[in-house]
Amino acid sequence: MYVPAFDPFHTIFRMLYILKRFDGNETIEVDRLRIYDFYLLFPYLANKISLKSDETQLKDSRRKFIPNKFTPYNYISNSRRIFERLRPYQMIALSHLASYGLIDPEMLLQQKVTVTDADKMQQVMSQLDEMPPEDANVLSWLMLSFRNTPLNGVDGLKYRTKLLESKYDGC
Template identity: 45%
Template sequence: MLIYHPAFDFYNCIFRLLQLLSNLKDDEIEIERLRIWDFYLTFPNEARHISFPSDLLALKKIFKDKPNSYEDLIDSRRIFERMKPFQITAIKTLISYGFIEPEALENNFVKRTDKEIPEELKKRINDVKDERQNIIKLVTGFVDLPLYGDRGLKYRTKLIDFKYDYK
């Protein structure tokens, strides 16, 4: 039996990454941070499991709605790891299209180039549903949150092991 899900769709991943990158104001972003944000863009229902810092508790209220039991993941870390090859391939494809600088990838960062996104694609990126818009708000709220350490994004999401991070 074949089952489709956008989490494992290479082209959907490219679209999601462009959506995230076009809404960020930072020049560079860590690959792990981008992967975490892509996970929550794909599974917005999982955002209610994030441990929010006190200054971002207003964002948590957005995700307090009644969860859809059909969208609950049994093992979010496992799904996150299964998404990794699709995400890395999508990043490398965006490099080949000229949207991401290849040098930044060598240092585990993603950096957007000055290449313009075609107008038709830009229009589709900006036409986001409310649910996705909320996740993009969450992402932009978490930009200043450190990735590493016992209070960083990896710790708060529990998607990636943080125990041995350099602090």
């Protein structure tokens, strides 16, 4: 049975779609990309991301655009375990993008991603099909909700998703 989560080439395409949503000169944390990628694979789990009580607009848009259903084929019982199993595939995908000259390899060593050649990235993206609408909705919701949310800290993305340890963050 084919599982896109553990296919490095599928991971490259997912990372490209995510990077396309960021500005060309923006620096993104690797862990943020990995979290977005996880929710592209398992969109129904985005309903478990904790939101503040005053974030009713985000809750409403999540209810509207994120499916709350799963099939027996994509059900996972331990999100953190699967998230960690995805790490090598995600890092291979980012390494390939760096080797193609699309992202900065020096920044990748610092666990950050910056697009080095926006024109080349645009050329690559023009050869790809559009994202399926369901995936585009998930990614749009994640970007709207967490683009400016810090990765670390009490209300950071790591804390809200519970995919990465946040207890010992310095902020």
